[in-house]
Amino acid sequence: MDKNRILKTMSFLLATFLLLVIVPCGTLAAEESSQKEGWEFDAALYLWGASIGGTTTEGDEIDVGFNDIIKNFDFGFMTVLGARKDKWTFMVDVMYLNLGDGSDKSTGEPGVVLSDVRLKGWIVTPAVGYNLIGTEKVKLDVLAGARYLWLKSVIKFDTGPPQPVGQQELSGSGNVWDGIVGVKGKVILDKTWYVPFLLDVGTGDSQVTWQALAGVGYKFSKVDVSLGYRYLKWNFDDNKVFDDLDFSGPYVGVKFSF
Numbered sequence: 001m002d003k004n005r006i007l008k009t010m011s012f013l014l015a016t017f018l019l020l021v022i023v024p025c026g027t028l029a030a031e032e033s034s035q036k037e038g039w040e041f042d043a044a045l046y047l048w049g050a051s052i053g054g055t056t057t058e059g060d061e062i063d064v065g066f067n068d069i070i071k072n073f074d075f076g077f078m079t080v081l082g083a084r085k086d087k088w089t090f091m092v093d094v095m096y097l098n099l100g101d102g103s104d105k106s107t108g109e110p111g112v113v114l115s116d117v118r119l120k121g122w123i124v125t126p127a128v129g130y131n132l133i134g135t136e137k138v139k140l141d142v143l144a145g146a147r148y149l150w151l152k153s154v155i156k157f158d159t160g161p162p163q164p165v166g167q168q169e170l171s172g173s174g175n176v177w178d179g180i181v182g183v184k185g186k187v188i189l190d191k192t193w194y195v196p197f198l199l200d201v202g203t204g205d206s207q208v209t210w211q212a213l214a215g216v217g218y219k220f221s222k223v224d225v226s227l228g229y230r231y232l233k234w235n236f237d238d239n240k241v242f243d244d245l246d247f248s249g250p251y252v253g254v255k256f257s258f
Contacts, residue, residue, distance in 0.1 A: 044080040046253030048095075048230060052119065054245040056155060056170055062242075064117055066249055080255075089129035089141055096122055113158045121151040123232075127200075129184060140185035143200060147209055149234065150175040153241045172240030176205035192219050196226055207235040215251070224255040 052064040082091040098120045127145025134140075152173035159168060182200025189195065198213040215228015233246035 038085065040084045040257065042082045042084075042255050042257045044082075044224075044253050044255035046078050046080070046251050048078055048247075048251040049249040050230070050232075050247040051249050052117070052245075052247060055243045056241060057239065057243055058168075058170065059243075060157065062117065062155070062245075080253075087131040087134075089131070091127055091129065093123075093125040093127075095124075116154070116156040118154040119151065120153075121149065124148040125180070127180070127182075133185070137188050138185065139188070140183060143180070143182045143184050145180055146204075147178045147180050147202060148175065149206075149209075151245075155241060170241045174239065176234070176236070178202040178204035178206055178209045178234075180209070182211075186217070193217070194219065196228065205237065207237050209234045213251075222257050224257070225253070226255070227252040 049066040051066050052062060054062045056062060078095045080091060080093045082089060084090075099118075125145060125147045127143045129141035129143045132140050132142055150173075154169065154171040157168045157170075180200045180202030182198065184198045184200075186197065187195040194217045196213070196215050196217050198211065201208065201210040203209070209232075211230070211232045213228060213230045215226050217224050217226035228251055229249070230251050231246065231248040233244065234242075235244045236242055
């Protein structure tokens, strides 16, 4: 069985497990908890200290740290908007990035140096959630939705012995849509402290995309402050520049509830 088939089989099995096992069992537990009436809304703004990693279609490794990115950061914003009523949650995670790094870096291939990386893109993840567990200690939602990635990228390499001396460039733009399933929630430690978490996986235009997030949060009256670590990755089927691409690093965020 090839790699593509294995990854897609894993995504299908996870989706089936969530639908056939977790949903029925979690729904029984959720019936024991009370739910607030009416709509609740929240908006979160966050800074993600993400590094860029991946592999180009030429087989070269990309590894650009957050310190390098912030020096060449042009513009970007990240936000999560949500609405909840009874057991249902509607949310959208939106990120825009325009960044680059012009410093020379090794690619792991003899004679090839990464001289410039430029990325501009949108990452939009709309999702619908259903509460399975809503006790005083644990909140758990099952999620279903999509992830949209639009990316324009330019990568330049300086080559030398044993490679032919010169400069190579990979560039392209395009978008992918993937369906995702996952879980999202928090473990409540006391009246103010909690541990948020998120895990999702999906496939569609790409071979597989997945995301994991965990952290610690502190709740005020109508404002939450949280920090943690987030990892987001794609393995592509047909991309002109990347075979795989990932963003990873610490985040800090503020959420307003109303």
